[in-house]
Amino acid sequence: MRAAVIVFPGSNCDRDLKVAFERAGFSVDMVWHKDTSMPDGIDIVGVPGGFSFGDYLRCGAIAANSPICRAVIDHASRGGYVLGICNGFQVLTETGILPGALRRNAGLKYICRTVGLKVETADSAFTSGYQAGQEIMIPIAHHDGNYFADEGTLARLRDADRIAFSYLDNPNGSVADIAGVLSDNRRVLGMMPHPERAADAGHGGSDGAAMFRALASQFAMA
């Protein structure tokens, strides 16, 4: 089982994501943003949180145009698995791998706190460790997590059961309380909350661990 974690110069949750993958049994390659290809034999690519290029422009916009993102797009389009967390979700929407966009929080302030999420679907490699409808506690930490998609896109997401998580008490103004969405083939997940920050007992909550365990069992079987 091998995961790659992309490292942009301003990524700051790269190590945290690596640790969460490793704890679930993955071996992890850290992949530099200037690289043009993914190492061979990668089962899943993690795009971590942080401020990829300072996010002085739109969050994730410069990262989406970095050399490695070509390789991430190729990986996804070949049916590869990708997990984008926080800034990683922003990058994935900027590349167009996932629909929608992340705008400034409705309250205009950065928010870091542990929030309640509802698991909207258990039908994905990421969420199969949860029950649909299950409520979990996962931290958020972002300034631009206000998810937006137009009506048509929202309808498609709903119809195809592609909303992975929603907020129980919407902290940032996201449309339809959306906290995370899946790609068409259900192999790419983007989410604003940080499951890697709730991945062991020392974090004071470990509801995120089930995601990494579910991914591990997926690839262990493969």
Added chain:
Amino acid sequence: MQEPAITEELIAAHGLKPDEYARILDIMGREPTFTELGIFSAMWNEHCSYKSSKRWLRTLPTTGPQVICGPGENAGIVDIGDNQAVVFKMESHNHPSYIEPYQGAATGVGGILRDVFTMGARPVAAMNSLSFGEITHPKTRQLVNGVVEGIGGYGNCFGVPTVGGEVRFHAAYNGNCLVNAFAAGLVDADKIFYSAASGVGMPVVYLGAKTGRDGVGGATMASAEFDESIEEKRPTVQVGDPFTEKRLMEATLELMATGAVISIQDMGAAGLTCSAVEMGDKGGLGVKLHLERVPQREEGMTAYEMMLSESQERMLMVLRPEKEEEARAVFDKWDLDFAIVGETIPEDRFLILHNNVVKADLPLATLSGSAPEYDRPWVETPAPEPLPDLPGIDPVDGLRALISSPNYAAKQWVYDQYDSMVMADTVRGPGLGAGIIRIHGTDKKLAFTSDVTPRYVRANPFEGGKQAVAEAFRNLCAMGAKPLASTDNLNFGNPEKPEIMGQFVGAIKGIGAAVSALDMPIVSGNVSLYNETDGQGILPTPTIGAVGLIAADEEPIIGEVRDGHVAVLVGETSGHLGQSALLHEVFNREDGDAPHVDLDAERRNGDFIRANRELIKACTDLSDGGLALAAFEMAESAGVGVYLDTADTATLFGEDQARYLVACNFDQAEALMIAAGRAGVPISSVGRFTGSTVRFGRSEAPLSELAEIYRSSFAAALA
């Protein structure tokens, strides 16, 4: 370009007194050039030279078996076993934050982070201690918004968790806010980097961001009082770029691992001047710089501007020449500037060339070592009048008044804006008591706190100084952490006034007594004087930042209060109301003496808490607001009511020191009482956590009502 002639006005504008200028003439044997005058002013201002405070700082205890590096380097370093060390310091950015709150606070965070990673440590935790004017003052809201956003904007992007801090409001800060930023990092004890240069002819390398005109004269600005010309000082504030800082940190740590670094120093106050002089002076070497090689952001910069610029995210390093290519490759990887701008020279000389023209030629050691030092006259703060009898109040009304004040209401509005969990090792974030992080990959933990009660220090500088240390000690012990060492950030008014100097001297004596008794030596720190506007000084605010260790085989005390737990009070209560939160918030008075600190009792009671951690579910130290506020905060955080037997105002709201409130089950409470009897620690059962009301004697209110006030008052006050 022709440099301006040296006139009396120019000398005064550089903050140099006539006798200080006479000393310059004496050292030089000639009139200084404009650039040289700028260099002297940068080195000799209060901020960089500590000329008013040095004499007293020397009296502080700074050593101990745990101390690897005390004051004098970029940050202090303390041994935490297993070849690991914690590097930490607290530093003020008060003046710039008042002028330009977002950038002032942001660059304060940037500066302290740089101090930590310059020594080879990866920053793992941040805190900040903030003091603002009254919430109703027209400037306060803008300052709070800007400062909090600036701290978050920088720290969140850089990627360090903010795990603790303080926020206070008082009219004395109406004209001068305080922004004290703390950072701590981890380093292998055998891989620490220092600033002393060594070897002649070694390349001096400039690293990081380019030099611009921002912050020219910043350190001199921060060494003066404010008046109506404050708006003109805006250009002296630096602009922060946390993304560059993050890259600079990664590149610096990577560079250190290559073995290329002989010595390294960050460019903080007085930028290139201070860093070059410090490296040369500590190594007993001279330094020659070629300014045209300095990476510049703007065109046509003069030698004066480059030497005094406080552009952020820059470092100066002495390099092993054979490693140049390897070192350059690291900085290329991170897209940062890397330029050899000079070399170390054998003679005692600070030689500045710009396009081969000599702009400054100064004796380096003298420049650094002969800064003026003053023994400022001071007067003892008069003993406060005793507090007259106070009318009784309904105790729950008293609590309501406290928790609806932004001083004691929950600060979630602030802490939500800081990333407290990045690095995924946060065990306890900011809000209640000390913050705790795990040492990555181990079961060891570090706890952090910052404390001071400025009202106490004003009333009684000696006891107030002691109390700041004692409260830090308590906050660490309450989490089960062994206090290791401290950093002091001493914020005062104009030291040329004997009363202010008296506050400073008294506080230093108190801090010294307490860190000695509690074995928390001062390993780093910073002094910020001249916090005055139109002659009005701040409350004396010697902030103490402290670090404690929780060993791998120890559990932190972070359990939750449960319905049925006994409320056990550790320590002696006499009901001291002088200078208390209740007095200030309810009676609108600030009189009486500060509570006196019995350091033996502090030590004994703190040791008792740590030694009996397995009998304690949750614990908090008693400070402002006394037993009533502590009991409420513990109850509220668990969503369980609390009943205290007493309704006596002084018992509930008195601020006697060396006390803790413990929650535990009945059997544990009994065992704790027996242990306390053996240890000679005063202890009593004062009530119970239960139900859904807060009840003091017969006075009560629903917990939900009080919680709503507590949770919403801060944001409401700022709205």
